[in-house]
Amino acid sequence: MSAAHAFLQRLGERADDEPTWVAARRQAGAARFEALGFPTKRDEAWKYTDVRRIAEGEFTLADDAELDEARFAALGMPLDAHRLVFVDGVFSAALSDLTDLPEGVSVEPLTTAMRTNHEAIGGAIGRLAGVDFSPFTALNVALSEEGAVVRIGQGVVVEKPIYVVFASRANESARMSHPRVLVMAGARSQSTVVEHYAGEAGAANFTNVVSEVMLERGAIVDHYKLQEASSEDLHVASIHVEQGRDSRFTSFNLNLGGALVRTDLVTDLNAQGAETNYNGLFFVQGRQHVDNHTLVNHNAPNTFSNENYKGILNDRARGVFNGKVIVKRDSQQIEAYQNNANLLLSDRAEIDTKPELEIYADDVKCSHGATTGQLDEEAVFALRTRGIDEQMARGLLTLAFAGEVMDQVRLPIIAERVERAVAGKLPERFNLADLVEVSDALEEA
Amino acid sequence: MLEVKDLHVTVDGSEILKGLNLTVNPGEVHALMGPNGAGKSTLSAVIAGKDGYEVTSGEVLFEGKNLLEMEIEERALAGILLGFQYPVEIPGVKNIYLLKAALNAQRVARGEEEIPAPEFMKLVREQLSFMKMDGSFLQRAVNEGFSGGEKKRNEILQMLVLQPKLAMLDEIDSGLDIDAMKVVAEGINSLRNADRAILMVTHYQRLLEHIVPDRVHVLVDGRIAKSGGKELAHELEARGYEWVLEESAA
Ligand SMILES: Nc1ncnc2c1ncn2[C@@H]1O[C@H](COP(=O)(O)OP(=O)(O)O)[C@@H](O)[C@H]1O
Ligand SMILES: [Mg+2]
Numbered sequence: 186m187s188a189a190h191a192f193l194q195r196l197g198e199r200a201d202d203e204p205t206w207v208a209a210r211r212q213a214g215a216a217r218f219e220a221l222g223f224p225t226k227r228d229e230a231w232k233y234t235d236v237r238r239i240a241e242g243e244f245t246l247a248d249d250a251e252l253d254e255a256r257f258a259a260l261g262m263p264l265d266a267h268r269l270v271f272v273d274g275v276f277s278a279a280l281s282d283l284t285d286l287p288e289g290v291s292v293e294p295l296t297t298a299m300r301t302n303h304e305a306i307g308g309a310i311g312r313l314a315g316v317d318f319s320p321f322t323a324l325n326v327a328l329s330e331e332g333a334v335v336r337i338g339q340g341v342v343v344e345k346p347i348y349v350v351f352a353s354r355a356n357e358s359a360r361m362s363h364p365r366v367l368v369m370a371g372a373r374s375q376s377t378v379v380e381h382y383a384g385e386a387g388a389a390n391f392t393n394v395v396s397e398v399m400l401e402r403g404a405i406v407d408h409y410k411l412q413e414a415s416s417e418d419l420h421v422a423s424i425h426v427e428q429g430r431d432s433r434f435t436s437f438n439l440n441l442g443g444a445l446v447r448t449d450l451v452t453d454l455n456a457q458g459a460e461t462n463y464n465g466l467f468f469v470q471g472r473q474h475v476d477n478h479t480l481v482n483h484n485a486p487n488t489f490s491n492e493n494y495k496g497i498l499n500d501r502a503r504g505v506f507n508g509k510v511i512v513k514r515d516s517q518q519i520e521a522y523q524n525n526a527n528l529l530l531s532d533r534a535e536i537d538t539k540p541e542l543e544i545y546a547d548d549v550k551c552s553h554g555a556t557t558g559q560l561d562e563e564a565v566f567a568l569r570t571r572g573i574d575e576q577m578a579r580g581l582l583t584l585a586f587a588g589e590v591m592d593q594v595r596l597p598i599i600a601e602r603v604e605r606a607v608a609g610k611l612p613e614r615f616n617l618a619d620l621v622e623v624s625d626a627l628e629e630a
Numbered sequence: 631m632l633e634v635k636d637l638h639v640t641v642d643g644s645e646i647l648k649g650l651n652l653t654v655n656p657g658e659v660h661a662l663m664g665p666n667g668a669g670k671s672t673l674s675a676v677i678a679g680k681d682g683y684e685v686t687s688g689e690v691l692f693e694g695k696n697l698l699e700m701e702i703e704e705r706a707l708a709g710i711l712l713g714f715q716y717p718v719e720i721p722g723v724k725n726i727y728l729l730k731a732a733l734n735a736q737r738v739a740r741g742e743e744e745i746p747a748p749e750f751m752k753l754v755r756e757q758l759s760f761m762k763m764d765g766s767f768l769q770r771a772v773n774e775g776f777s778g779g780e781k782k783r784n785e786i787l788q789m790l791v792l793q794p795k796l797a798m799l800d801e802i803d804s805g806l807d808i809d810a811m812k813v814v815a816e817g818i819n820s821l822r823n824a825d826r827a828i829l830m831v832t833h834y835q836r837l838l839e840h841i842v843p844d845r846v847h848v849l850v851d852g853r854i855a856k857s858g859g860k861e862l863a864h865e866l867e868a869r870g871y872e873w874v875l876e877e878s879a880a
Contacts, residue, residue: 561720562681563718564718564720564723566678566680566681566702566718567714567717567718567720567772568720568723568728568731568732569679569701569702569703569706570678570679570702570703570705570706570711570712571706571711571728571731571732571735571788571792572703572706572707572732572735572736572739572792573703573706573728573731573732573735574703574735575701575702575703577731577735581723581727581728581731582720582722582723584722584723585720585721585722585723585771586722588722589721589722
C-alpha cells in the first residue's frame, strides 16, 4: 500500500451530501494523488525538500472554526480591510467582516460562491492549477472543501485590501486543511489581496493551499502571502497566476514561520504588455526549512518579469530557491530579471539556490544573479565605532538586508510586522517601533 | 586625555608604528601630519580597535584607562569618535537609524533614559541645518552613493550628534571643496571646548587655517619625528616633509 493511499485511508469515510460533480472532481484528485504519490528526493523539483513529515503525519480535517476574539486578535493584523477568516480551513463568519464591500466586488467563502454561482466558479477553479501540477495540488483537489473566492468587476478599484486569514490553532491532535483561493480580477480593476497564514504557538497542523489569480486585460493585483505559521506547522502552497494584456501582478512572498514550508509561484504572461513582479523574503532559524520554487512563463512577446528573492538563515535552518524563467519561441522583446541573495547568519545554515533560464527567443533582455554571504564585517565595525553593540549592529544590518524587499511593500502594517520579526533578535532596548515612528515623522514633515 | 606610549603596531607581519608617543590633553586641538604611508590611519585604526592590527608593545590610555583592552563599542561609549578617511557605505541602514541607535547606546551607557523621538528629531534637525545638509540625508542609507564630500559631512554630523570627548578625524578635509571645507571646519570648531580634545589627521595647511591647532606633529615612518606649534604646519606647507626626515635622521 502506497504512502499516498494510506494517507487518504486514514481520513476514513467522508460525508457524501455533495453534488455529484464535486464528488467526481474529488475522486479525480484522489486518483491522481494516489498515482503520483508523495514526492521524494528523487523528484527534481523536491530534491532538497523531504516531505516525509507530511506523508507520515496523522491529520484530520477540522469541523469547527472556534476561535475567540482574543485568540484571533493575537494572530491577525489590525488591517483596515475586507476580511475573510478560516480556522484550520473552516470558514468563520464570526471573525470575518465583509460589511462594506464596494459595488462590483464579491468576497465569499468557496462553498457559498459554489452554491450561488457554481457555473462561473466551477468553470474557473482548477483552470490554472489542476491535479497535474504536483501531488499536493492533486491532494488539494481530493480534499478541499473551503476557500476564498474574490471577484472584482471591470474597472473597479478596490481601495481596501482583501484580507484572507488562515488561522492554525494549537489543537489537541493535528489538523490539516486544503484551502483554495480564487481571485478573478476584471479588466482594468485594481486590488490588493493578502493571504495571511498565522499559527498559534504549539500548532502542529498541515496546510496545503492552492491559489489561482486571474488578471484580465489591464488589471492590477498586488498579492501578499504572509506566512507566520508556528514552528511546528507544515505548509505547502502553490500560487498560479494568469495574466492578460497590459496587466500587472506583484507578488510578495514573505515567509517567517513554519517547520517545513514549500511555496510554488507560477505566472503565465499570456499577452503583450503583461508584467509580473516577484518579491520574496524569508527568515528562518532553528531547524526551519523553506523552499521557494518560482516560475515565469513568457508566453507572449513584449512581456516583463522582475524577481528579487532574499533569504536570511540562522542556526541550522535550510533554504531552497529555484527560480525558473521560460521564454517561449517567438516571444520577442522580453525583459526578465532575477536576483536571489541569501544571508547566512550561522555556519550551520544552508541554502541551495538555482536559477534556471530557458530562452527560446533572441530579442530578450535577461539577467540573473545569486549571491550567498555573511554580513559585511566592515559595516559591523563601522557601526560599533559609533557605540552600537555588536549584536545590535548585526541586527541593524540584517534588517537592512531585508530592507530592499521590504521597501517595495505597500502596506505599512505588513512592512512593520516583518521588520519587527526580522529584528526579533535585536536587544530589547533597540526600540524599533520608536525608530519607525521617527522615520514616519520625517516622511510627513 | 589620550596617552599613546611607545606604541608598536604590526600589520601583516610588518611593523608600521615603531614607538609612537603622543599626549593629547582636554581642550587641545592637535594636527597630525606626515607623508602617505607614515602610519596615520594605522594609529586611528588601533585607537578604534580594528581587527588585523597587532600591538606588539606600548600602550594607549584614554582618561587613564587601558584603551586596548576595551571592546570597539566600549571605546565609543567612553567618548571616542573616529571620523574615517574612507567612511564605509552601509546599504539599507538609514542615517536616522544609525544616529538614534548610537545616541541611545550612549545615553543608556550613562544610565540615562533613551531620547524621546520628538527631542531626537529636534536635535538632529538642528545639527543637520548647521551642516547645511538636506533633511533627505536622514532617510538615505549611511554613505550609500554619497559623494566624497557628503561622506565627510556625514562623519561630522555624527560627531555633532554624539558629542564625543575625543574626536579623531582622519583626512576629513580630503575631497572637500572650499565651501564644504568651511562647513566642516565650523562643525569641528563648534565642538571645541575646555573638556574636549580633537586630533586631526591632515595633509594640508588649508584646514588648519579654519581650525587653528594647539600642537602639530609630524609622523614619519611610524614615529613622531617632530612636534611644534601651529607655525610648524606653515613650515611643512612651504618646505614639505623631507627636511623633517633629514633632521630626525641626523
Ligand atoms: N590593512 C592593511 N594591510 C596591509 N598593510 C597596511 C594596512 N593598513 C596600512 N597598511 C600599510 O601600513 C602603512 C601605513 O599606512 P597608513 O596608516 O594608512 O598611512 P597613512 O594614513 O599615514 O597614509 C602603509 O605602508 C600601508 O601600506
Ligand atoms: Mg591615511
